Amino acid sequence: MNAILLIVRNDMKRRLRSPVSIICMFLIPLGLTLLVGLVFGRHGKVELSHIKVLIADDDRGFAANFLKQGMKQGKLAELIDLVEVDPAEGRSLMDRGKASALIEIPKGFTANILDRKPAEIALVKNPQESFLPLIVEEITETMAVMIDGAAQIFEEPIGEARGMLTGGRWPEAAELAGLLAETKPRIALVKGYLSDTLISIGSETVSAPGAEPERTLNFFALIMPGSILIGLLFISEITMRDILREREAGTLARILAGPVQSGRVVAGKMLSSFAITLVACALLIAIGRLAFGIAWGSPLKLLAHVVGSILLCVGLMAFFYGFIRSERVADAMLPVVIIVLCIFGGAMIPFEAMSPAMQRAAVFSPSFWVIDGLKRISIERTDWGGIAPHLAIVYGLGALTSLAGAAKLRGKLGGRG
Amino acid sequence: MIEVRELVKSFGDIRALGGVDFTVREGEIFGLLGPNGAGKTTTISIIAGLLSADSGSVRVSGMDIRRDGRRVRRMLGVVPQDIALYEELSGRENLRFWGGLYGLSGKRLHDEADRVLELVGLTDRADDAVREYSGGMKRRLNLSAGLIHRPKVILLDEPTLGIDPQARLNILDIIRDGVSGGMTAIYTTHYLEEAEKLCDRIAIVDHGKILAQGTLKELVKLAGEGNIVTVSGAFSREQVNPLLKGVVVEHLENGSLRMLIPGQAELSGALGRLFSAGIPIGEVSIQEPSLEGVFIKLTGRELRD
Numbered sequence A: 001m002n003a004i005l006l007i008v009r010n011d012m013k014r015r016l017r018s019p020v021s022i023i024c025m026f027l028i029p030l031g032l033t034l035l036v037g038l039v040f041g042r043h044g045k046v047e048l049s050h051i052k053v054l055i056a057d058d059d060r061g062f063a064a065n066f067l068k069q070g071m072k073q074g075k076l077a078e079l080i081d082l083v084e085v086d087p088a089e090g091r092s093l094m095d096r097g098k099a100s101a102l103i104e105i106p107k108g109f110t111a112n113i114l115d116r117k118p119a120e121i122a123l124v125k126n127p128q129e130s131f132l133p134l135i136v137e138e139i140t141e142t143m144a145v146m147i148d149g150a151a152q153i154f155e156e157p158i159g160e161a162r163g164m165l166t167g168g169r170w171p172e173a174a175e176l177a178g179l180l181a182e183t184k185p186r187i188a189l190v191k192g193y194l195s196d197t198l199i200s201i202g203s204e205t206v207s208a209p210g211a212e213p214e215r216t217l218n219f220f221a222l223i224m225p226g227s228i229l230i231g232l233l234f235i236s237e238i239t240m241r242d243i244l245r246e247r248e249a250g251t252l253a254r255i256l257a258g259p260v261q262s263g264r265v266v267a268g269k270m271l272s273s274f275a276i277t278l279v280a281c282a283l284l285i286a287i288g289r290l291a292f293g294i295a296w297g298s299p300l301k302l303l304a305h306v307v308g309s310i311l312l313c314v315g316l317m318a319f320f321y322g323f324i325r326s327e328r329v330a331d332a333m334l335p336v337v338i339i340v341l342c343i344f345g346g347a348m349i350p351f352e353a354m355s356p357a358m359q360r361a362a363v364f365s366p367s368f369w370v371i372d373g374l375k376r377i378s379i380e381r382t383d384w385g386g387i388a389p390h391l392a393i394v395y396g397l398g399a400l401t402s403l404a405g406a407a408k409l410r411g412k413l414g415g416r417g
Numbered sequence B: 001m002i003e004v005r006e007l008v009k010s011f012g013d014i015r016a017l018g019g020v021d022f023t024v025r026e027g028e029i030f031g032l033l034g035p036n037g038a039g040k041t042t043t044i045s046i047i048a049g050l051l052s053a054d055s056g057s058v059r060v061s062g063m064d065i066r067r068d069g070r071r072v073r074r075m076l077g078v079v080p081q082d083i084a085l086y087e088e089l090s091g092r093e094n095l096r097f098w099g100g101l102y103g104l105s106g107k108r109l110h111d112e113a114d115r116v117l118e119l120v121g122l123t124d125r126a127d128d129a130v131r132e133y134s135g136g137m138k139r140r141l142n143l144s145a146g147l148i149h150r151p152k153v154i155l156l157d158e159p160t161l162g163i164d165p166q167a168r169l170n171i172l173d174i175i176r177d178g179v180s181g182g183m184t185a186i187y188t189t190h191y192l193e194e195a196e197k198l199c200d201r202i203a204i205v206d207h208g209k210i211l212a213q214g215t216l217k218e219l220v221k222l223a224g225e226g227n228i229v230t231v232s233g234a235f236s237r238e239q240v241n242p243l244l245k246g247v248v249v250e251h252l253e254n255g256s257l258r259m260l261i262p263g264q265a266e267l268s269g270a271l272g273r274l275f276s277a278g279i280p281i282g283e284v285s286i287q288e289p290s291l292e293g294v295f296i297k298l299t300g301r302e303l304r305d
């Protein structure tokens, strides 16, 4: 059998026999997800900075007002920073990425609702952010359903009230009582009406407009991509570390004393690190689906992104181990590197909650692209264009670090042909 | 079969090899005998392609190890001084990996693994994890892993290290059985008896140099066919030294000395002088000519055990 595959098979067998270190590395991300998810779940709010939402109201009617007031009340007020703008200003602010979303309420929105004609709200989302615009979309949808439901329940009374209002006189007490009595039996019907709401929300992302499939928000889907990054980094680290361990155990020298090229030995060690990390990652994703109910999105995009991300992690570790001479140095250095990568990647604090300065720095961390890509695929259901930069970065940097790491490691092993 | 020419190797300031030069003929077991730090492992590592020499050359079967490294390594089997096995895998799994590296597969790999397991007496424990083996069992597995692919040349670096004398004899037997059918071997050790028992020819190494080489007989002749005579009694160095001019004397402690005496006549002469001078001698023992004598003569010291 090919020496590379032989080494990969042997390493996988060895990991199965003593899987403790891998299992530990595996439990860390899972534990983190569970912990953070539970904290979020218990308090019912995300520890995010305020979501900045622009609203351009051309309608100036009561339905539009209802929407605006709704977003300024109670818990939503803590979450959403609502700023009124005119439509042109709103678009230009969005183009510059100054807010998470822009809600456009067109002229005649209220009138259409009252007339039971289709009414539309436009939602423009910031493509730079993956999670926050979705929260806005979710809230807007809920409110639209509420307005619509109210309009349906009060359809006839509203007609009458309108008549009264347009008649220019205040209704008599008896008339009002009749109106209210009429509304009572209709409330029971709310559920039935909700399904065929007449208000539609046209949502678009500034750069990439397109139809968005239905989905619900899952806090775990926000957290777990970060946890997966933590898992990938730690597992690729301990599996690449094996090259030092084998060197100390003498088995590496024994392999090199055989008729094998040192380049193939390095390739075998890197490939086995890749394979073990991939298996661990697949398990994490499966657990995310089964235990946390995360819908990961397109399997093909997920596979493409995950493979690139693992290539990047293994490449980085191979590169580091090209320079590290002992486990002591590795112990001192690598956890720090990994934690920095995790922090700037947004595995500890979600990108959305970072300060603007940190957000600007995070973009330069390769780990950011790993996490952001995962979020885009699962939460945002982006098309290939939406993760093209992510794929370019993880594959490009992954190939670069892998080649550099392999060359350095090969040199370290003696570099014979 | 193996031609080692003028190997020089330094590690920083330490000169490990200062021109090691020897030839191993096909089918023989060649011993490299020397104390700790003599340069045995360094020599083996260079032949195995794990270290490169600062200068000098090694040819195996006429091929230069620098130019034809992989072809040479394919012919070699290496048994490293420090046990190099995967502790978490079973003995059989280890053998299958090491055999696989040399291109064995399928039934052939299976059969060869069984063969060497039988050879080293580990058939019963073959499927246990190596971490559950005793030190001696690991040594034996370490040995078998170097033999599984039936190498033409086997490099054995102190394969009996850290094993009790009983088990050591057992390993020597295994090597004698295993290294057969035209296999050529280099065997390093710092045990004189092992070299004497096992090796067809022996080179004595110290401080990175070969001090002498040849068959056991040739080496013993080098020592002048001398006897080693140990004398003990209630005497001091000062009393006996004037009586023993012209004899190689090593004082072990006061009241005990060892002499290397070339021939029968010289032996009776020296002992006669001691007796007639009235030196109180308690015990005299005479050892047959042996490698130890050669070693003492060449290095001025005993091999440490």
Ligand SMILES: Nc1ncnc2c1ncn2[C@@H]1O[C@H](COP(=O)(O)OP(=O)(O)OP(=O)(O)O)[C@@H](O)[C@H]1O
Pocket: B011, B014, B015, B016, B034, B035, B036, B037, B038, B039, B040, B041, B042, B043, B081, B190
């Ligand atoms: N990697 C190394 N770095 C520095 N010095 C080394 C290295 N390997 C060997 N040496 C030195 O080279 C000399 C020869 O060592 P070597 O291991 O070849 O001796 P040896 O004959 O195998 O001894 P032993 O019987 O203890 O195994 C010693 O002085 C040793 O300290």
Ligand SMILES: [Mg+2]
Pocket: B040, B041, B042, B081, B157, B158
């Ligand atoms: Mg040695």
